[in-house]
Amino acid sequence: MANPLSTLKRIYFSVYNWALVYGWAQVLYLAVKTIKESGIEHVYDAVEKPLFLSQTAAILEIAHSLTGLVRSPVSATLPQIASRLFLVWGILYNIPEVRTSVIVCSLVISWSITEVIRYSFFGMKELLGITPSFLTWLRYSSFLVLYPSGISSEVGLIYLALPYIKSSELFCVRMPNKWNFTFDSFYFSLLALAAYVPGSPHMYTYMLGQRKKVLSKSKRE
Amino acid sequence: MKVSVVSRSGREVVRGGLEFSDAATVAHLQEAIYRKTAKKFYPSRQRLTLPVQPGSKEKPVVLSSKKRIKDYADGNNVTVVFKDLGPQVSYRTLFFFEYLGPLLIYPIFYYFPVYQYFGFKDKHEKLPVQTYAMYYWCFHYFKRILETFFVHRFSHATSPIANVFRNCAYYWTFGAYIAYHVNHPLYTPVSDLQTKIGFAFGLLCQASNFYCHILLKNLRSPDGSGGYQIPRGFLFNIVTCANYTTEIYQWLGFNIATQTVAGYVFLLVAASIMTNWALGKHWRLKKLFDGKDGRPKYPRRWNK
DSSP states (O other): OOOHHHHHHHHHHHHHHHHHHHHHHHHHHHHHHHHHHTOGGGHHHHHHHHHHHHHHHTHHHHHHHHTTSSSSOHHHHHHHHHHHHIIIIIIITTOGGGTTSHHHHHHHHHHHHHHHHHHHHHHHHHHHSOOOHHHHHHHTTTHHHHHHHHHHHHHHHHHHHHHHHHHHTTTOBOSOOTTOOOBOHHHHHHHHHHHHHHHHHHHHHHHHHHHHHHHHHHHHO | OEEEEEETTSOBSSTTOEEOOTTOBHHHHHHHHHHHTTTOSOGGGEEEEOOOOTTOOOOOOBOOTTSBGGGGOBTTEEEEEEEEOOSEEEHHHHHHHHHHHHHHHHHHHHHSOOGGGGTOOOOSOOOHHHHHHHHHHHHHHHHHHHHHHHTOOOSSOEEETHHHHHHHHHHHHHHHHHHHHHTOTTOOOOOHHHHHHHHHHHHHHHHHHHHHHHHHHTTSOTTSOSOOOOOOSGGGGTOTTHHHHHHHHHHHHHHHHHOOHHHHHHHHHHHHHHHHHHHHHHHHHHHHOBSOTTOOBOOOOTTO
């Protein structure tokens, strides 16, 4: 039997990954169900709780990366989590006006499909030690469509929220103050949008590289 | 002797290989590769290594341009692995542009009525601390540019061109971010005493930093050769990268005097970047100067 520390690690990651599979599967299920039964403008309300829970839990992944518990580089983990948290806690939580947009549907569906695949891939690896080739293929191929659809939804939602962010002056800090500090949510959101310009190709090409590495390796085996 | 040049995937980069005399240096090899590849891969773009056994975890041996090719050869033949580092820019060019940004951007916020475009009534009078801050800041970056051209001796002449965009974005953005806040019409100064202490401490650290750079320069010969040496004297007896230490404390002095969150954020980011570099350099030097084979053993510093 392997040393107790690596067993503990395996248990921890099995629990973590499968819990998130469950959380995101809920989001996906509720989203689709609500679209069919009630209409797109009710999707946010239906998925709010599991969405917030699952997405916020992902903060742990930054810690996993920083402490070296997982191999993923911080440069790929941080922008991913940052954009997710900005959308969920920054935009959706504070700007109710955008919750009824159809973009929310494309957003949560893109995210939830990606995450169900990703977490079950890792969950299989941790729990059973194997990854069925179909799941591997899904994990390293679905991003080809879901990254563009997810990223477009994120950018679209931020853009939609801009006028409300500007007028609400939420979280804005003005000068004068002792620490000469300013914060303007509107400019911050513009900066976030600008970050997608170098950020999206960076993430996409990172995944393309991973795909090439993993799929060619499994072909040779 | 015969040299065959291959890419990392095994493809021949120079068909048929190259012939050299025993006295030829790696620099000659690089020149020949440059000429034989339609003059695309100038020497600073080339990274030449000795092949590593597949599956070996060893880091490949990088060929030094000053050594003879024969020093790397086993007998009369040698295979070198070629990697294209991409378009390169000299460190001097890189540093010049990344420092020029802050040097020009900061005074723009001081001298020109920019705040009206942000919706503020621009006051023309600047507080004394704002004037001193501008002088301090500009002096700092002017010093850096002078050091780039007259003090620093670079071991690697060039850096990938992508770093120009990355580094300029870092310096120029933080420069504007800090300049905006310190020169703001609604800026709140700290006490006179705190301002004086901050700037005095900062200037002391800048002077120390300059002296550190002189000491580092003297470890190398003018053409940049000399490789790794043990830095000694002054604050180098306490820390391996005393130049980074003094630089970090110099920014602390600026922030004590000007007190902006923007300045402290910059201090935090800069300090973490330099700390990372310093740790890397410290471990590299400790590993190289292990006391074996006639090499000196790296002396104990504050963190051993």
